Amino acid sequence: MSLLLNSSLTGASSACLLRREKCRRRGRGHVHGVTCHQGGNDDRREAARQQRSRLLLDRRDMLLGGLGGLYGVTAGPKVLAEPIMPPDLSKCHDANAPALDNHCCPPYSGSETILEYDFPATPLRVRRPAHLVKDDQEYMDKYKEAVRRMKNLPAEHPWNYYQQANIHCQYCNDAYYQQNTDDVPVQVHFSWIFLPWHRYYLHFYERILGKLIDDDTFTIPFWNWDTKDGMTFPAIFQDAASPLYDPKRDQRHVKDGAILDLKYAYTENTASDSEIIRENLCFIQKTFKHSLSLAELFMGDPVRAGEKEIQEANGQLEVIHNAAHMWVGEPDGYKENMGDFSTAARDSVFFCHHSNVDRMWDIYRNLRGNSVEFNDKDWLHSTFLFHDENEQLVKVKIQDCLNPTKLRYTFEQVPLPWLGNINCQKTAETKSKSTAELSLKRVGEFGTTPKALDASNPLRVIVARPKKNRKKKEKQEKVEVLQIKDIKVTTNETARFDVYVAVPYGDLAGPDYGEFVGSFVRLAHRKKGSDGTEEQGPKKKGKLKLGITALLEDIDAEDADKLVVTLVLRTGSVTVGGVSIKLLQTDTPAVI
Numbered sequence: 243m244s245l246l247l248n249s250s251l252t253g254a255s256s257a258c259l260l261r262r263e264k265c266r267r268r269g270r271g272h273v274h275g276v277t278c279h280q281g282g283n284d285d286r287r288e289a290a291r292q293q294r295s296r297l298l299l300d301r302r303d304m305l306l307g308g309l310g311g312l313y314g315v316t317a318g319p320k321v322l323a324e325p326i327m328p329p330d331l332s333k334c335h336d337a338n339a340p341a342l343d344n345h346c347c348p349p350y351s352g353s354e355t356i357l358e359y360d361f362p363a364t365p366l367r368v369r370r371p372a373h374l375v376k377d378d379q380e381y382m383d384k385y386k387e388a389v390r391r392m393k394n395l396p397a398e399h400p401w402n403y404y405q406q407a408n409i410h411c412q413y414c415n416d417a418y419y420q421q422n423t424d425d426v427p428v429q430v431h432f433s434w435i436f437l438p439w440h441r442y443y444l445h446f447y448e449r450i451l452g453k454l455i456d457d458d459t460f461t462i463p464f465w466n467w468d469t470k471d472g473m474t475f476p477a478i479f480q481d482a483a484s485p486l487y488d489p490k491r492d493q494r495h496v497k498d499g500a501i502l503d504l505k506y507a508y509t510e511n512t513a514s515d516s517e518i519i520r521e522n523l524c525f526i527q528k529t530f531k532h533s534l535s536l537a538e539l540f541m542g543d544p545v546r547a548g549e550k551e552i553q554e555a556n557g558q559l560e561v562i563h564n565a566a567h568m569w570v571g572e573p574d575g576y577k578e579n580m581g582d583f584s585t586a587a588r589d590s591v592f593f594c595h596h597s598n599v600d601r602m603w604d605i606y607r608n609l610r611g612n613s614v615e616f617n618d619k620d621w622l623h624s625t626f627l628f629h630d631e632n633e634q635l636v637k638v639k640i641q642d643c644l645n646p647t648k649l650r651y652t653f654e655q656v657p658l659p660w661l662g663n664i665n666c667q668k669t670a671e672t673k674s675k676s677t678a679e680l681s682l683k684r685v686g687e688f689g690t691t692p693k694a695l696d697a698s699n700p701l702r703v704i705v706a707r708p709k710k711n712r713k714k715k716e717k718q719e720k721v722e723v724l725q726i727k728d729i730k731v732t733t734n735e736t737a738r739f740d741v742y743v744a745v746p747y748g749d750l751a752g753p754d755y756g757e758f759v760g761s762f763v764r765l766a767h768r769k770k771g772s773d774g775t776e777e778q779g780p781k782k783k784g785k786l787k788l789g790i791t792a793l794l795e796d797i798d799a800e801d802a803d804k805l806v807v808t809l810v811l812r813t814g815s816v817t818v819g820g821v822s823i824k825l826l827q828t829d830t831p832a833v834i
């Protein structure tokens with residue numbers, strides 16, 4: 243069964259969908275942390291939640307007020323807690339983008355006037371799934387014509403197809419430093435900036451395409467990879483004679499109906515198509531379920547102006563999205579085009595892929611009753627610059643893109659099979675066996691020294707939980723989060739490891755890694771070699787945060803004191819500095 247997401251649902255009732263589905267599956271009136279009845283308390287909870295976030299905001303204001311001049315002024319290495327501001331466009335410099343000879347700066351400079359964006363007043367435009375627009379000849383003709391015109395614009399025109407693609411390189415491959423710094427790059431990945439920045443980027447791209455064919459209703463399609471029929475490479479980008487075509491792709495994946503693998507790591511998944519489809523749906527379901535009560539788990543951690551030393555933590559949606567980049571791009575060399583940020587947007591499928599990422603955010607928001615994800619001025623006021631559909635350089639703030647209807651677009655409503663009843667728990671064969679029958683091994687704690695992951699020998703550690711058998715209310719207030727810190731990617735190649743959790747037998751663990759929780763992924767990120775040598779690996783360390791409250795309920799591990807955590811390196815070269823389990827304050831206590 244699949245559920246249709248109805249955007250006219252009230253926030254509170256849409257927030258219940260996942261819980262209700264869970265109750266339905268369990269067939270009981272009450273399961274851990276979830277009361278199975280319809281409505282009622284939800285409205286009250288919602289009101290309480292809103293009040294709570296207002297209070298939080300007020301308290302922050304008070305604190306900031308109390309700190310007086312300290313806020314925003316240098317206060318040791320943390321400094322400048324302020325929204326990210328756009329860079330000075332006249333100060334674009336060489337990027338870390340060897341696939342493009344390190345050049346992706348725009349031809350224009352910083353001398354243009356910057357205006358506030360005049361939000362469009364068009365009728366609501368509907369983005370449709372790529373696999374369904376393929377037979378709409380009229381639409382396809384328009385789409386191709388618009389992209390053809392974009393490609394034919396003078397090379398220096400800000401709307402030119404490759405200028406549009408270069409924007410992605412500028413903001414992902416360190417072509418700008420943040421204002422008032424000379425070494426903190428503007429980076430739109432690995433943080434809470436990721437989804438809003440890409441939303442605006444797509445919006446302007448879409449509006450420009452519409453303008454080029456003089457059609458105010460034009461929308462780009464979305465690659466509906468969260469449903470079975472959409473899990474192959476969209477056919478509309480495959481015709482070599484079409485302007486939507488790009489030869490720099492992994493031909494094995496884009497040609498013959500291969501199924502996209504959301505855990506792809508440059509090795510082919512040999513499971514059956516139906517198994518890969520199930521795995522993909524489960525990965526999406528888990529991602530929503532595990533991160534529903536805390537936005538940073540889904541969207542990424544805060545980043546503020548001038549911050550240099552923070553450990554970047556992307557949300558699990560960004561992790562899922564990376565797989566499609568890797569799977570579409572060439573498997574070798576610079577992984578062009580999709581597999582490297584500097585070149586990714588040179589393939590038209592990039593925008594179609596990101597349109598679905600954007601849709602996933604919209605669904606997430608709906609499921610959380612449309613509540614603001616981060617009630618934080620540093621997020622809401624973060625500002626970006628784009629050329630709009632009138633060739634005007636404009637600035638836009640995150641707070642104005644949270645609801646796509648302000649940008650006058652929405653998504654066609656299609657079934658969400660991952661929200662339905664799919665069997666995502668592993669069958670634990672081990673449970674029926676006696677401990678004597680299992681080959682149990684002693685598993686140690688992580689300790690204090692960083693560890694290099696080894697593809698042939700997964701890292702297994704035992705980790706204490708802060709609290710077991712937590713009450714429903716405690717779970718509503720705090721989500722249990724598995725944290726892996728000081729993640730250092732030590733080469734410029736793509737890196738990925740997957741994380742599993744199981745219940746140990748004392749200090750012993752069986753051979754089964756247990757339940758898949760989520761992944762860490764960094765795309766290949768080549769560095770320029772000013773003196774001919776390549777600097778290896780991103781400077782910043784990363785952090786991975788995975789919500790496990792719902793997962794532990796699903797695997798009946800509520801009463802475990804400790805968990806066995808297994809890190810399986812899938813590709814690349816990675817060192818990690820620690821594994822722990824923490825309780826973090828939720829931002830929507832009504833949902834788990």
Ligand code: C2O
Nearest residue numbers: 410414431563567
């Ligand atoms: Cu800016 Cu899919 O990446």
